Amino acid sequence: xxxxxxxxxxxxxAVGEEIxxxxxxxxxxxxxxxxFVEVNDGSRLSSLQVVLDENTEIRNADGSDDADSLxxxxxxxxxxxxxxxxPGGKQAIELLARSIRVVGxxxxxxxxxxxxxxxxxFLRDIAHLxxxxxxxxxxxxxxxAISSEIHTFFQQRDFCWIHTPIITGIDAEGAGNxxxxxxxxxENPPRSEDGAVDYGEDFFERPAYLxxxxxxNVEAFACSIERAYTFGPTFRAENSNTTRHLAEFWMVEPxxxxxxxxxxxxxxxxxxxxxxxxxxxxxxxDMEFFDLRIQKGLxxxxxxxxxxxxxxxxxGRAIELLQSAGRSFEYTPEFGSDLQSxxxxxxxxxxxxxxxxxxxxxxxxxxxYMKQNDDGRTVRAMDVLVPGLGEVIGGSEREDDLERLERRxxxxxxxxxxxxxxxxxxxxxxxxxxxxxxxxxxxxxYASGMQNIRDVIAFPRTPGNVKF
Ligand code: 4AD
Ligand code: MG
Numbered sequence: 001x002x003x004x005x006x007x008x009x010x011x012x013x014a015v016g017e018e019i020x021x022x023x024x025x026x027x028x029x030x031x032x033x034x035x036f037v038e039v040n041d042g043s044r045l046s047s048l049q050v051v052l053d054e055n056t057e058i059r060n061a062d063g064s065d066d067a068d069s070l071x072x073x074x075x076x077x078x079x080x081x082x083x084x085x086x087p088g089g090k091q092a093i094e095l096l097a098r099s100i101r102v103v104g105x106x107x108x109x110x111x112x113x114x115x116x117x118x119x120x121x122f123l124r125d126i127a128h129l130x131x132x133x134x135x136x137x138x139x140x141x142x143x144x145a146i147s148s149e150i151h152t153f154f155q156q157r158d159f160c161w162i163h164t165p166i167i168t169g170i171d172a173e174g175a176g177n178x179x180x181x182x183x184x185x186x187e188n189p190p191r192s193e194d195g196a197v198d199y200g201e202d203f204f205e206r207p208a209y210l211x212x213x214x215x216x217n218v219e220a221f222a223c224s225i226e227r228a229y230t231f232g233p234t235f236r237a238e239n240s241n242t243t244r245h246l247a248e249f250w251m252v253e254p255x256x257x258x259x260x261x262x263x264x265x266x267x268x269x270x271x272x273x274x275x276x277x278x279x280x281x282x283x284x285x286d287m288e289f290f291d292l293r294i295q296k297g298l299x300x301x302x303x304x305x306x307x308x309x310x311x312x313x314x315x316g317r318a319i320e321l322l323q324s325a326g327r328s329f330e331y332t333p334e335f336g337s338d339l340q341s342x343x344x345x346x347x348x349x350x351x352x353x354x355x356x357x358x359x360x361x362x363x364x365x366x367x368x369y370m371k372q373n374d375d376g377r378t379v380r381a382m383d384v385l386v387p388g389l390g391e392v393i394g395g396s397e398r399e400d401d402l403e404r405l406e407r408r409x410x411x412x413x414x415x416x417x418x419x420x421x422x423x424x425x426x427x428x429x430x431x432x433x434x435x436x437x438x439x440x441x442x443x444x445x446y447a448s449g450m451q452n453i454r455d456v457i458a459f460p461r462t463p464g465n466v467k468f
Pocket of ligand 1: 173212213214215236238244245246247249251253254391392393394395396435436437438439440441442
């Protein structure tokens with residue numbers, strides 16, 4: 001007898017064939033002579049309807065016969081029977097069960113996922129059970145598909161996946177939002193004569209942190225194998241409780257040698273389009289679910305994103321567009337200040353109506369490593385902004401001139417000595433190179449229409465929340 005996952009039934013078994021499926025009961029509905037059990041195994045959105053009639057043998061795993069009452073929402077089951085066409089019409093096939101076994105019951109008075117709509121807030125408190133719901137099952141499969149397509153995109157283009165370290169000794173973005181890594185006793189740390197904590201006594205004999213980015217490390221590989229990317233978790237102790245920020249999020253960061261800002265923007269655009277296009281084709285049922293239940297018109301919007309070229313404007317032009325918008329913003333747009341979420345939304349949703357690559361930001365609001373323009377005030381930065389969300393990608397051409405980079409670092413008061421290795425990449429065989437970082441969760445929000453970043457990662461970490 002074939003043991004099948006539900007998503008494979010249609011392709012691998014025919015009506016009249018006997019099969020076994022395993023999964024969790026979503027609902028059970030009884031009429032006088034038969035009952036209908038919806039079994040879901042997470043392999044696809046749809047459940048399989050399992051029909052029990054008077055001939056179906058219902059058993060517990062231990063063989064005892066109180067199984068009938070235990071066969072309820074949430075229970076795990078194994079069902080064997082014959083596939084038949086479903087007269088109901090809602091689904092093409094169903095399983096007429098010869099036997100069904102309750103593997104593990106789920107008491108109705110305590111199982112939290114009863115048959116009704118639960119709010120996303122409620123589900124966040126039971127993050128360990130929410131993958132059993134339609135929405136989180138779909139998010140889980142989409143996240144997996146996107147991650148896989150990300151690798152495919154870069155592997156097809158001859159990039160090497162570099163596993164950059166998670167523990168680091170420097171603040172690679174210079175934004176100061178680092179989580180410290182230490183084995184010192186917080187109650188009683190060793191102190192030097194001036195009273196400061198003596199990190200010389202710590203595990204790494206100097207301060208250490210969780211990485212906010214893998215970029216600086218991956219630059220070393222771009223400057224030796226030309227095309228490299230890192231893809232993994234990154235950490236930011238930003239105390240921003242928004243729907244777009246996590247303290248732990250995944251980022252993919254490609255880095256390419258002999259590549260300037262235009263080449264970088266081309267890569268980013270091609271990348272977003274290919275990944276979106278491929279998940280639209282491969283995850284049809286889940287995408288239709290998001291379109292129906294989460295964001296109306298999602299599929300059509302994404303199709304357009306794949307087909308139309310992104311707009312490209314400079315930061316200076318963006319400010320002009322905002323200033324001539326004929327409306328008031330909470331933060332007045334002026335050259336030199338960072339684009340706020342309201343500005344990004346105006347640009348993408350109203351002024352332009354599709355994704356926009358904004359380049360050449362003022363150096364003061366961007367990281368130290370970005371290549372300086374000859375105007376002395378802007379850098380070769382690029383952010384990719386999308387409607388409904390804002391920034392999904394941040395990147396730049398990197399400063400490849402040793403003197404200029406060192407000067408900028410000193411201007412910013414950085415400890416140049418601890419970046420010596422990074423400067424070596426400019427000292428020996430320096431090359432124009434560029435890269436960007438895509439926030440995986442932001443991208444999943446965009447592709448699914450989900451509105452809160454906490455709902456597109458398995459176990460979100462945000463200020464005050466490290467449960468699970
Ligand atoms: O713009 P960011 O800070 O750029 C970097 O980290 C560069 N080192 C990337 C590079 O050039 N290699 O972050 C990149 C992206 C953002 O555009 C955003 O999508 C996401 O990472 N991101 C976050 N996502 C969730 N929660 C946060 N706290 C995030 N901070 C950034
Ligand atoms: Mg950014």
